Each structure stands twice: as structure tokens, then as C-alpha cells.
Amino acid sequence: MTIRLYDTSARQIRDFDPVKPGCVSIYLCGATVQAAPHIGHIRSGLNFDIMRRWFEYRGYEVTFVRNVTDIDDKIITKAREQGRPWWSIGYENERAFNDGYTALGCLPPTYEPRATGHVTEMVEMMRTLIERGHAYEADGSVYFDVRSWPDYLELSKQDLDEMRQPAEEGITGKRDPRDFAMWKATKPGEPDWETPWGRGRPGWHLECSAMAHKYLGSAFDVHGGGLDLIFPHHENEIAQAKAFGDEFARYWVHNAWVTMSGEKMSKSLGNSVLVSEMVKQWRPIVLRYYLGTPHYRSTIEYSEDALREAEAAFGRIEGFLQRVTELAGKTVEPAAEVPPAFAEAMDDDLGVPGALAVVHTTVRQGNSALAADDKDAAVARSAEVRAMLGVLGLDPLDERWAGASEESEDLHGVVDSLVRLVLDQRESARARKDWATADAIRDQLAQAGLAIEDSPQGPRWTLSAR
Numbered sequence: 001m002t003i004r005l006y007d008t009s010a011r012q013i014r015d016f017d018p019v020k021p022g023c024v025s026i027y028l029c030g031a032t033v034q035a036a037p038h039i040g041h042i043r044s045g046l047n048f049d050i051m052r053r054w055f056e057y058r059g060y061e062v063t064f065v066r067n068v069t070d071i072d073d074k075i076i077t078k079a080r081e082q083g084r085p086w087w088s089i090g091y092e093n094e095r096a097f098n099d100g101y102t103a104l105g106c107l108p109p110t111y112e113p114r115a116t117g118h119v120t121e122m123v124e125m126m127r128t129l130i131e132r133g134h135a136y137e138a139d140g141s142v143y144f145d146v147r148s149w150p151d152y153l154e155l156s157k158q159d160l161d162e163m164r165q166p167a168e169e170g171i172t173g174k175r176d177p178r179d180f181a182m183w184k185a186t187k188p189g190e191p192d193w194e195t196p197w198g199r200g201r202p203g204w205h206l207e208c209s210a211m212a213h214k215y216l217g218s219a220f221d222v223h224g225g226g227l228d229l230i231f232p233h234h235e236n237e238i239a240q241a242k243a244f245g246d247e248f249a250r251y252w253v254h255n256a257w258v259t260m261s262g263e264k265m266s267k268s269l270g271n272s273v274l275v276s277e278m279v280k281q282w283r284p285i286v287l288r289y290y291l292g293t294p295h296y297r298s299t300i301e302y303s304e305d306a307l308r309e310a311e312a313a314f315g316r317i318e319g320f321l322q323r324v325t326e327l328a329g330k331t332v333e334p335a336a337e338v339p340p341a342f343a344e345a346m347d348d349d350l351g352v353p354g355a356l357a358v359v360h361t362t363v364r365q366g367n368s369a370l371a372a373d374d375k376d377a378a379v380a381r382s383a384e385v386r387a388m389l390g391v392l393g394l395d396p397l398d399e400r401w402a403g404a405s406e407e408s409e410d411l412h413g414v415v416d417s418l419v420r421l422v423l424d425q426r427e428s429a430r431a432r433k434d435w436a437t438a439d440a441i442r443d444q445l446a447q448a449g450l451a452i453e454d455s456p457q458g459p460r461w462t463l464s465a466r
Helices: 039-057 073-082 086-103 115-131 204-216 227-244 275-281 284-292 304-328 340-347 352-371 375-392 406-431 435-447
Strands: 004-007 012-015 023-032 061-069 135-138 141-144 180-185 200-202 219-226 248-255 258-260 450-455 458-463
Touching (some): 004 248, 023 039, 023 086, 023 227, 039 061, 039 086, 039 219, 039 248, 039 275, 039 284, 039 375, 061 086, 061 204, 073 086, 115 135, 115 141, 115 180, 115 200, 141 227, 180 204, 200 204, 204 219, 204 248, 275 284, 284 304, 304 352, 304 375, 340 352, 340 375, 352 375, 406 450, 435 450
Parallel strands (some): 023 061, 023 219, 219 248
Antiparallel strands (some): 135 141, 180 200, 450 458
């Protein structure tokens, strides 16, 4: 068994060789909490949640760190616009992100550090870099000297002499316009912290280098994030950390975007779809299926039609599991191991689409067994499906999804009782061969959003696809 991952730095898929045998350390660039999350933000969390789950299935002990950037130019701007303290903006949106991760079934990180809680570590890193000639102070700010590090741009493969000055770094006092700010001198009305070089606040890139070092040490396995973070953020992290003396990350893994009309989903473009609104329109497990099942390096073009297709596809899986549960008279436990073809797909750079094809093939086999009244085969396929869905965080019979809300269960029971009364009337009409009345009842239930299926065990109802 060898897991392989696409390493952005190497531009190829590499065999996974952990720093410490039997253990995996992952650092994921988390939220900058200036606003509530859209589904593009949550996709990153989902992709790395699936990575974590697969490593754990393969027997690794996983340490998963996902940071929170709770101080940033955008947060300060939002605070001014809304006339609120900067920290209240950050805390409100941090909770919104965590609500989104939880709603879509992401496991909580091992550690979730905030940038503002690690100023001490940032100061120590800057002090060392200044002493080694890789950073300098100018007018109370601290900058990284990019020409002092020969391997700068090793991740993005750019040419330093052709590189444009980052737009957000139009600050005086820099030796070279391409040097980037590690620490920003205080400005009136902005939050600040004391340092040997005066009061100020962290630069975006410094915080992740410092927090990765604190929680994962000088060398760790996987650094993750969206494609848009390769430059400048991840490039600058590497320069700081390696100049500081860390080996830093062995593998760089980047997920693609969720787009709308071909453009990256973003708050600034005004084309974002907030998670808090989406979960009102779609079941969270369907959203997870939609966002988590394409390959993590593939762009997802958002559309309601695509979501409806995902809902229908997941409904077929869910319906099979429900039918086997009814046949067996109890919930079938997941198999101890996933099918070999599923494992092979997941080992190959987290090939979720290939793994999902195995799920659907197994569902079809199970449905054939049901049609043939082969209970043992149907139960066996159900156990395999549950094992595979469990790895993907998509098992509808898992307690994270089933029974997660007692209120929802109670409501389902009330609706079930009411629908059963109507179905009994339909069965009576069918018994006396009053087909017009039976069809009318079925049509009325369909208009109410219920799909009726006649089975050997009697009629069953489910919510119909949109």
C-alpha cells in the first residue's frame, strides 16, 4: 500500500513518505475571517477532510492544523465600514466558518490556532531572520529580503527579475519593491502589538510560518490550501521558514476553485454563495457530495442543475441503503474494509471520482441482488457501500447525519404518520381497483414534494429530487 499525492512543488505525483513513520502532519491555510464563508471556502476544508480521513483509514495517526487569520487588512477595513471592533468582525465570521465546516460533516482539526495568539512566535522568527541577514526593519515595519534567499519562487517557478510588485505592498522603506512585509508598523486606529522594532501588527505570510513551526515542528508532511495561495502566500511562507532553518513542508497540495461563469468564486466579485444560505436550500450531506466528490484538483463550475444531479445521484445511494435496512430489519454495519478498487483509486492522489464509481457500481449490484431476492448479497453490498461512504464522510446512516437532530427526527415521525394515513387511503383505492383515485392521491403527494415507491414490503415515501 502506497499513497501518492500530487506535489505542486515537484509538478508531479509522488509516493507519500512521511517525516515520522505511521504519522501524518497536515497544515491547512484556513479562513481569513473578514466575512462569512461561501461554498468555495468550504470546498478546501472538505477536500482536506477527505485526505485526513483516508490517511486515518490507512492506519496513520494524523495531526491536522487549520489556522484562522483573525487580523488582516480586509478585517480592519470591514471594521471601519461597519463601525465595529476588528475582533468582533473576526470572531463572528470565525464562528460562521466553523458552523459551515460542521454542517458539512468536517472533522474538527487537531489544533485551530489564531494568528493573534502567536505574536511571540512571530517576533522570535523575525529576530532570527534579521540576525541572519534575511530580513530588515524600516520605519517600524519588518521586510523579508527576497534576494537574500536564492531559492525564492521555488514553488511558483517564477523569474524574480520578471516578477511584478505585489499590489498590496506599496509601502516606502523597502530595499526592493518585491520584498514583502512580515510585520506592518502601526497606523492610527489600527490594532497593534509591541515588538523590538515598535508597535505594529502581523503580515499575512509570517503567521503561517510561525504557527506551522509551533504545532508541527521544523519539518512536516503536507501543506495545503487553494490554488490562489501558491503565490504570494505559500511562496513567502517557504522563504521565511527555510531561511529560519526549517525544512518545512515535504508536500504541497492545492485544491482547485469553485467557479461561477468561469470566474473564481469570491466575495470581491460579488458572486459568492454563502454556506449559511445553501444549507437552507439543500441538505448538508448533498452539499458535501456535490463539493467533495469531484477530484480536488478539478474546478467545479457551480450551477443549480449540477446540484440537482448530485442530489439525485446521492438519493440513489441512500435509497439502496434504506431498502436493505427494511429488508434486513436492522441497520447493516459497515464492512471492515473497503473494496480493493476503491482503495486503489483513493491511494492514487485521492481519486474520489474513481472511488465514487466503485460506490455506484456496488449500489447497482446491490439493487440487482434485491431484485433477485438475494438478501445475503444485498446486505454484503450495503456493508461495502457504508464502508466506502464512511471514508468520504457521506454515510447517511452514520450518527453524524442520521439522528444528528432530535427535532428533525421528531418532525420526520410526524410527517411519516400523516403520509401513512394518505397511503392507506391509496392502498384501499387500489384494493377496490379505483385506479383514478389511487393515481390522484399519488399525484397530490408528488406535488407536495414526496416520491412514492411501491415495494414488496408496501409503499414507501421519500423527498423527491428538486
